[in-house]
Amino acid sequence: MPLPVQRDVKEIEVILNQILGTRCPPVARLRLLSSGFGTAHSLNIAENLSGHKECLGCGNCVDICPFLSREPYRRQRTEQRTSMALESTVGEDCDLCHACVLVCPQVDTTIKHYIVNHRLVEVMSRLEERLGDVDEPDLDLFLEEAIS
């Protein structure tokens, strides 16, 4: 439920890639990089929560985590269903599937788009488009030549 004006991924691309490449559930850190709670979703029962980045405790990330599905006994370590609980129960065993980020209501859509377009195996069809035809030059050959 982030703000209408969300984080520009270009500004955070480097740190974003570092987080996504680190073997640990990335959802909590990406929540903090997001724009925060949007006013349209706040209830009129307390102070204005706009812009706040706390974990809502919805438990989506805990439920979708494939590692916790494989090893459910780890959930017994805590009753919490927060992103912090996910980090402490999964830790370095994270599969880096990034599903927790995609289901978190507090992470900006811009960040989710970036993950979908750049980090998921589902983008393989796009890679194929980039690969092109047999007759097209293989740019990787150039890249390999330039860095080796």
Place this chain on the structure above:
Amino acid sequence: MDFELPEELKMIQKLARDFVTDRLRPLERDLLGRAADQSDARAALPAEKEAELTALVREMGLWGVGVPEELGGAGLDTLGACLVEEELSRTVVPFHFGDVTPFLFDGSQMQRERYLQPALSGAKRPLVALLEPGNTGDPAAVRLKARRDGDDYVLNGRKLSFSRPGDDYFALVFAATEAGLTAFLVDKDTPGFTLRGGGERRGWLAPLREPLELAFRNCREMAENVLGEAGKALELGKKWLPARRVIRAARCVGVARRLLEEATAAAQSLESFGQSVYKKANIRAALAEIAAYVRAARLMVYEAAWQADKGELIARQAALVRLYATQAVQTIADRVSHVFGGPPYLAGQPMARLCQRALADGAVELSLERQRHVVARDIIQGAGD
């Protein structure tokens, strides 16, 4: 089916193997540093030592292994070049037998004399400048502009190069022109061309590679310095580049063989719970698996090289070989740690750099993904296995 190497290639393999064993491997200790804190470690050999070794290789007649004979090289075929590269990768000492980027093979007669020959002789170093700051993933999206001005081009922008710098050099710059991507040969002293970085590092950071930064500010280049045709830079080296991918896979095989060698030595010398570790079943399993990976990768490399030498199209084979060899060397680096019972290296040992190389080979994960697609595309199009 004959898996025997021809006598001539066996001889070349032995020459390269002996050279690595007798000349390069004794230098490893100097390169990795003798001080406890590795403060004297370095990335490359001293210039005079390199010159001495180069002279020896010339005497052996193996200088310029990958360069065609008509261009002044040794004219070895792909299989021969693979055998030499495999042997050279069995040491952490960075040395090559006159390896020149095949982009330069497509130059005009004048360009061959002015750039290819000095590059081959080692007098000038070519700096391949394809990547740019902020754009290291897509070689086609070049931002450096070359504007046509009369008979000349004016270059403006910045480039990165991972080539090794030297006293004398020239840059091979990929720039965007109205005609499309164009390659230029830019001399060291060309006004408007400046180079930053490339100083020698010492100490434990020595093996880390930092790109050179090339800046072009109103740098005027004559049209005769366009390599190949304007707008057709992606056609450069087309004939040789797929084979180079197989040769790079041969380097992975060399690293893998050395890892097996080191792991075997460790398994024979380490003891745990009063027993030599090589007697343990899991260590034997690790060694056997490493050997199987090495063997398979090696055979794949040789087969692809053999097909390249027959003049067949090897885009798919090259992709398969690179995919397998890169993954194999990473798995081996991981398996070696099982033999060592922990991180497989101590800082300052050859193992550290070998494992770094094994990991660096797989650093281009996106590239590996595309190798998978080259193979998958052929399978889907009915090319069989």
